[in-house]
Amino acid sequence: MRKPLLLLTALAAAPLAAQMPPPKPGDAPSPTEIVTAAPKADWAAIDPKDLLVMDLAPDDKGRARRVVIQLLPPPFSQGWIGNIRKLAAAHWWDGLAVVRVQDNYVTQWGDPDGEDKAKARALPKGLVEVPQSEYASEANQRSICGAPRSNDETYCVQAEPGIVFATDDLKLDIYANSVGFDHGWPIAFGDQKSWPVHCYGMVGVGRDMPPSTGTGAELYTVIGHAPRQLDRNIALVGRIIDGMEFMSSLPRGHGPLGFYDLAQGDERVPIVSVRLATDLASDKTLPAYEYLSTESASFAKYADARANRRDPFYIRPAGGADVCNVPVPVRRVKP
């Protein structure tokens, strides 16, 4: 059920204002300190069923490179995510590679021979073709809060009480009518739809020219400034929650679009394996993960502090933050 509400910004921001007297620069905790002090109750477990574990070949010094991806929850991108689960179950990525690293844009992995029909690795059976309409979802299936561009009112669409959150300082977005956070994910809203957004570390589905929407076999992650122009043009399926540095610090490719060009001395980075975490039960080294609940008071304080730095290093709070400049905190916990 959809309940559009129009609230004055001052009202929407009241819970935040009640927690945060207006401090001057220098006398408030930093975002990191707020996260560190957050009570256990403000952290939410990440379901291991949503985790994908990619082991790259060890680096030049023999150090392991493990990358952990959290897949998006419903209603977002479930067709592609179903494909990805099948690809992982089939061990499809094993022995393939990181094929592209374009500076300030993306790191991409999949089949280096994917464009060559004679050499491309066969896809497992049962993958579905997902329509472009699935780039966004019906807004009434999710709940986010934000403000239209051109006035000072906050617009909320609530499915159930208590799961809506957006700070007054996040009311502006250049790419959508509004943005907010829902169950730990940055979400945009407009045209009666909602969709996940291309922030640093988000994982999306490479595709050919439209109407191709990609299968999920070719994936990328954002390693630079948020390329929000890709929102709703390509499927987002998750984000990297551990090991991001192994993707962002790879050598850039010298071919067009940053593809690795072996003729120019580039070397692809081999993928040893990609598994669903639930298929790694015997691997006792795999931690559990929690995210700072975006519906919690701690996240409200954290987002406010990202938008208004009042800790001692700062002399002038910005007065706002864009949605990708408020990364949702994730931590390892003992399983």
Add this chain to the structure above:
Amino acid sequence: MRKPLLLLTALAAAPLAAQMPPPKPGDAPSPTEIVTAAPKADWAAIDPKDLLVMDLAPDDKGRARRVVIQLLPPPFSQGWIGNIRKLAAAHWWDGLAVVRVQDNYVTQWGDPDGEDKAKARALPKGLVEVPQSEYASEANQRSICGAPRSNDETYCVQAEPGIVFATDDLKLDIYANSVGFDHGWPIAFGDQKSWPVHCYGMVGVGRDMPPSTGTGAELYTVIGHAPRQLDRNIALVGRIIDGMEFMSSLPRGHGPLGFYDLAQGDERVPIVSVRLATDLASDKTLPAYEYLSTESASFAKYADARANRRDPFYIRPAGGADVCNVPVPVRRVKP
């Protein structure tokens, strides 16, 4: 002389609209194609007097790593930039190192022993202490165009005709009243001041807690999503125009804030030398550089295309772009 002008957005955008009929997705050139097709007259030379050349030690495979920094023109940050010119002339950075790489934030270089008075390298004589007020400049010294947050009018402050540019699609900014481009640089505006902004690849001055403003001996560059909260809290002095990948692809540090921690196996990246380009006259390998004039028709088309992708890969133009998602094109040319 300051001439504040209030223009309707439709008027401000008219030159752009005249060049660009409203195409559908799929039938327009990409930003890269627009840049490639830009006539020579739309490119502006970068003054070699503003270039700083940093040679890192070769990588593990013996490949050279040269990083070229363009320093900001007046009126921005000239006190720090004067210091940086003195430090380079004194060969002060030679033998020092990259000391910090924090994922999705900054790569920082300077004196690894800078915090240890007994071991720190002495600074050259004649460095000035720059006041915090120099983080921004009087707006009437520059000219930018943009829109206040809460209405649809474009606000321009012009010092002289012809140097003002902002697209209709860049009218929104979350961190300042308005943003635009001036002589090739992304600039924000508000409070009767203007200042450069923390986009990917911009170079700033590390400092201690305020009132320290830093000398310019410790520098950093942005390697992730634009940390705009740093605007006007720290001095920006330039940007990396060549070799950015050597800074962004370095291994991340394992100490607090991403500082390299030798005890955890991190290795600092040695700096062989930092020189003003004008002191490298004997180095015939140094190219000249040009940027796509932000006052040119080609840049207007490019910025419009960044905000509204209508090339064949896209199915839905975003309808806007944030200032850091419109990187100013720079190219090498034969000297």
